Amino acid sequence: MQNRIHLSIAHLSGRELKYIQEAFDTNWVTTVGHNLDAFEQDLETYLGNQSHALALNSGTAAIHLGLALLGVEPEDEVICQSFTYTASTNPIYYLGAKPVFVDSEPDTWNMSPEFLEKAIEDRIKKTGKKPKVIIVVHLYGMPAKMDEIRKIARKYEIAILEDAAEALGSMYKGIHCGTFGDIAAISFNGNKIITTSGGGVLLSRNEDYVKQARFLATQARDAAPHYQHSHVGYNYRMSNVLAGIGRGQMEVLSQRVEQRRKINQFYQNHLSDREGITFQTEPSPDFYSNYWITSIAVDPLKTGDITREDLRLALETANIESRPLWKPMHLQPVFRDHPYYGNGVSEQLFKNGLCLPSGSILTEQDLARVVENIRKVIV
Numbered sequence: 001m002q003n004r005i006h007l008s009i010a011h012l013s014g015r016e017l018k019y020i021q022e023a024f025d026t027n028w029v030t031t032v033g034h035n036l037d038a039f040e041q042d043l044e045t046y047l048g049n050q051s052h053a054l055a056l057n058s059g060t061a062a063i064h065l066g067l068a069l070l071g072v073e074p075e076d077e078v079i080c081q082s083f084t085y086t087a088s089t090n091p092i093y094y095l096g097a098k099p100v101f102v103d104s105e106p107d108t109w110n111m112s113p114e115f116l117e118k119a120i121e122d123r124i125k126k127t128g129k130k131p132k133v134i135i136v137v138h139l140y141g142m143p144a145k146m147d148e149i150r151k152i153a154r155k156y157e158i159a160i161l162e163d164a165a166e167a168l169g170s171m172y173k174g175i176h177c178g179t180f181g182d183i184a185a186i187s188f189n190g191n192k193i194i195t196t197s198g199g200g201v202l203l204s205r206n207e208d209y210v211k212q213a214r215f216l217a218t219q220a221r222d223a224a225p226h227y228q229h230s231h232v233g234y235n236y237r238m239s240n241v242l243a244g245i246g247r248g249q250m251e252v253l254s255q256r257v258e259q260r261r262k263i264n265q266f267y268q269n270h271l272s273d274r275e276g277i278t279f280q281t282e283p284s285p286d287f288y289s290n291y292w293i294t295s296i297a298v299d300p301l302k303t304g305d306i307t308r309e310d311l312r313l314a315l316e317t318a319n320i321e322s323r324p325l326w327k328p329m330h331l332q333p334v335f336r337d338h339p340y341y342g343n344g345v346s347e348q349l350f351k352n353g354l355c356l357p358s359g360s361i362l363t364e365q366d367l368a369r370v371v372e373n374i375r376k377v378i379v
Ligand SMILES: Cc1ncc(COP(=O)(O)O)c(C=O)c1O
Pocket: 057, 058, 059, 060, 061, 084, 085, 087, 088, 137, 163, 165, 166, 186, 187, 188, 189, 198, 199, 200
């Protein structure tokens, strides 16, 4: 059996160890320290757009705190892109609020501005209340249609929580994803474009939000010599040791973006001649994806009845990991009783879509093996 080709695994640079050593040498083996300050500074410099950063122990924690800071309370409704990973939606529940799901549009596979507006109008009509927040996601690194979405958010005065968990290094109209929302979240989980093994960051151009997030993420301790609390807090801060991994990873982030984009180009070059395979691609030069995961849709009507599941199983037999696209949240048993606005785009993508191995650690030989096996199945 040939070696296993994974979808997306950690790709360390070797530069992480010196920062981890620094944490050990200075004995800052806790949730405070120089690595944390420097990692946050590195992120702010990289992302620009006057963004402020707070490193946390997961992207999910960043979404949870973000929603809390944007005022989400029990029984509020929160609009969420349906085509996403469950971590975009779960924090709505943590706060006792209720999700309202919005479908994707076919260009970016992200939130449909048309159905976003329909959803807002209909929720106001049905409940007499505006949804509190819009959670928009840049899926697999592809920026959502932010101009259109922000226009609607402004019109109805609803805050945006930007889930950029998968989109570090992606840009829309030359501006980094993660700097558009009133608050944004990025993930450094082990499968992401850079990693801290597990971790995330909350971002905002509003420094007050970041100050409040720091307070809440460290158990909401009041200013007093003893431990006094007037708010319920969380233990969400990143470890200074793991921030050391983040510093080492930031040194190669631009390289990693280039590598993932090259992988996407390789797949496009070698598979675009195959009838029935379409790629998630940048709809115009306004969109710049980090191509965290190269994703395709397989149309069995054009492949001679070969489905994405046939393809996935054939790759698995060749010891190559691939994965169906995210199952939309409105189809998940746990969320099925909540409103959904759309016309089936995300359902169709889920039915036909496949994520291909995309880790920057993959060699050209690995990629050639993936392509060869796909071309054997879809001829
Ligand atoms: C779209 C999306 N949102 C949120 C998250 C949550 O990030 P984390 O795993 O760091 O909690 C992830 C990744 O895992 C994700 O892919």
